Amino acid sequence: MSQNRILELPQQQVNNANPKIHELLESAQQKLGFIPNMYANMANAPHLLDTYLFGYDQFRNESGLTPAEQEVVLLTISRHNRCQYCVAAHSMLADNVSKVPPEVTLAIRDDTEIHDDKLRALNLFTHTLLEKHGWLDQSDLDAFLQAGYQQLHVLDILLAISVKTISNYANHLFATPVDDVFKSHEWQG
DSSP, X not given: OOOOXXXXXXXXXXXXXSHHHHHHHHHHHHHHSSOOHHHHHHTTSHHHHHHHHHXXXXXXXXXXXXXXXXXXXXXXXXXXXXXXXXXXXXHHHHHHTSOOOHHHHHHHHHTOOOOSHHHHHHHHHHHHHHHTTTOOOHHHHHHHHHTTOOHHHHHHHHHHHHHHHHXXXXXXXXXXXXXXXXXXXOOOO
8 A cells, every 4th residue: 555645735843833733743742752654744734633632532532442442443444444553653652652452453453353242342332333334233232241341432443543543544644654662663554
């Protein structure tokens, strides 16, 4: 899969004269220790980056999913959307922060079977929700619930799809280069 940069807008810097861009990037710098290339690109439309960051934080902090389950959802969406940047980022987070079993991360990246029953059901449900554009059958929901999830988790996954679509598509438009911190987890799709 070859990525071509479609948008020629420059990456924004923390010293930007626009106070909103400055605030968003300075906050990212303080929180993460660097400004991800994705943020620097999305900051061209600070309202876009602000919306993404708000939704992402809400998913991370308010969903009823564990950090490992959250990462499975985010990685599944990013792989489905073929976002090289986000697959690399979420693979690194899965391995080093969220503590997803390495074989699960690899299975999602390679689109092979996950042997953990509950995480497999979560991956399959997320993929099904994406494939069917929300038009689920009762059997799709029943299988998800039987794996131990709740109906409210469907809405949590919907939020994740929303924010990952923003970041995945922005990365496609910018052909965002993978940051050095994620390089060891690069993915070509």
